[in-house]
Amino acid sequence: MADRKLFAGHAIRRLRRQAGLTQAAMSDALAISPSYLNLVEKNQRPLSASLLVKLAETFDFDPRALAAGEPGGGESAIRRRLADPIFADLEIDRNEIEEWLAGAPGGAEAFARAYDRIGVGGGDAPGALTADPIGEVRREIERWRGHFADLDTMAETLADELRLGAGDLYGAISDRLRVKHQLTIRVLPVDVMPDLLRRTDLHARQLQLSETLDPASRTFAAAYQLAQIEARGEIEALAKGAGFADRQAERLYRRHLTSYFAAAVMMPYVRFLRACEATGYDLELLQRRFGAGFEQVAHRLTTLQRVGARGLPFFMVRIDRAGQASKRFSGASGAALAEAEGRCPLWRLHHAFDRPGSLAVQLVELEDGSRWLTLARSVSPQGRHYGAVPAEFAVGLGVAAEQAGSLAVAxxxxxxxxxxxxxxxxxxxxxxxxxxxxxxxxxxxxxxNDRERGVSALTFGGD
Incomplete structure (x- = not known):
């Protein structure tokens, strides 16, 4: 990603029009020629670092808007949509997608919105509009490549303050909630909270936690409560800025951002990234060092995309035994394995259920030739007690094989x-x-063919 050329003509053109400027006026303000600006807007020239700095200084332009504003989420997102089986016979290659994004960014964005709104690949009747708040939220997360810089910075500052107060993070958060926000933490028996893991009782000024939560989950719950209070303004700005038409989608997105902040407090960016690089991304060591659960660490790995301090671009998937995905984060990996609606039974992600707690490592290759080193492990949600319905998931992680050489598991x-x-x-x-x-x-x-039977019982033709 570091050497990737940035074509952002659509964003520059939108910025210019919002400012009410002609190409000549904007090029004069940026000290470049009108012809060069014209080429940039047509995506015939990449956006240079010096021009990006001038844009930020002259127009108070936030460079993150480039990642968040690419038509349809950018080339990889458009490619994932075109991977839908209904487009299989069109054989659209990467060059065609690049030309489409460069020549008709508005058309690409319109296609993406229509595809997402109609739910083409979801088995619905053609043309039937479907409300999919989870899908909307996931697409917004991927627009940011899973990384929210402002939240990370704020959480890192807070984590440093908490460390100064106490070595025990849970104790430090508890003290801060009590002293600064007049909220005490109370752990309640399961018979008092049979169906809840966490509850905020504002009347009693209590954060009530179930006794079934393990230490990592209690810390996360306490950090989540702190995020709701101290990061409320930043989270609200991001949620409103997403522009969701569906209120449920906005609420889900807000929940994700709050969880993001809580995880960032538990695993502060710089310390966590240094630990990853020092240990070869050893998940068990990272769990112990930061007092976090396997799934918490796995998700955090997908968010390490700070400019100038990037981690490896992991993707993450969480499935149940039926193969249904309840979490999917592709981050900066662009992995089709995270975006695809279906999954392959030959992928050992499914085998994780057979060996609870063990890590399954596998080198896989997709039809497009991309190769991935993947890790999978089963996890059980917190809150289970005798007589309750057991739940189990498999969490899969992956990174491109050419970038996986530094991993301990490799x-x-x-x-x-x-x-x-x-x-x-x-x-x-x-x-x-x-x-x-x-x-x-x-x-x-x-x-x-009634005279033959191949390895596969289902043989298909070429069209």
Missing amino acids: RGIDLKREATPIGLGCRACMRGGCPQRSAPPAGRTLVM
Whole structure:
């Protein structure tokens, strides 16, 4: 990502029009030629670092708006939408997508909005509008590449203040809630809070926590409460700035941002990134060092995209035994594995349920030739007690194989060796002869031959 050329003509053109300037007037203000500005706006020239600085100084321009404002979320997001099986026969390549974004950014954004609104890949009736607040929130998170710089900076400052007060983070947060906000923490028996893990009782001025929460979850709950109070203004600004039409989507997004802040207090950016690099991203060590759970650490890894101090671009997926995804964060990885609606049974993410608590490591290769080193482990949500319905999930992490050499789990693994070929679910996978295939690819017809039986019971034609 560091050497990636930045084409942002749509954002520059929008900024100029909002300022009511002609190309000549804006180029004069930036001390560049009108012809150069014209090329930048047409995406025929990348945005240089010096021009980006001039824009920020002259027009009070926030560079993060470039990441948040790319048409349809940018090339990788458009490519993920076009990976939908209904487009399989069009064979649109990366060059065509780049030309589309450069030549008709408005059209690309319109396609993205229509696709997302109609829910083309979700099995709904064609043309039926669907309200999908979870999908809307996830797309907004990915527009920011999963990283919210202002929240991270504020959380880091708060974490340093808390460390000065006490070595125990949970105790320090408890003291701050009590002294500064007149809120005490009370841990209650499960029979008092049978269906709740956390509750704020403003009348009693208490943050009430279930006794079923482990230490990491109690710390997170306390930090979440602190985020609701002390980061309220920043969180509210981000939530309103997203411009959600659906109120539920805005509330879900606000919850995500609050959780983000809480995790950033537990795992402050600079200290956490240094620990990652020093330990080879050893998840067990990171859990112990920061008093966090496996899933908390896994999610935090997807957010390490601070300018000038980036971590490895991980993606994360959380599924249940039925293969349904309840969390998906691609961060800066651009991984189709995180965005795809379907999953491949050959991916060991599903095997994590067979060995609870053990880490499954696998080198996989997708049909587009991209190779990923993936890690998977089962997790059980907090709050379980005898007689309650048990819940279990598998959390998968992955990073591009060419960037995985520094990982502790990669030691002894030849990252250039043959990888397990997997797809993005049978309906989106064109690999033939797969013994695990449960359906033909969308848009492909079944080929039936009563005289033969191949490795796969479902053979399909080329169109």
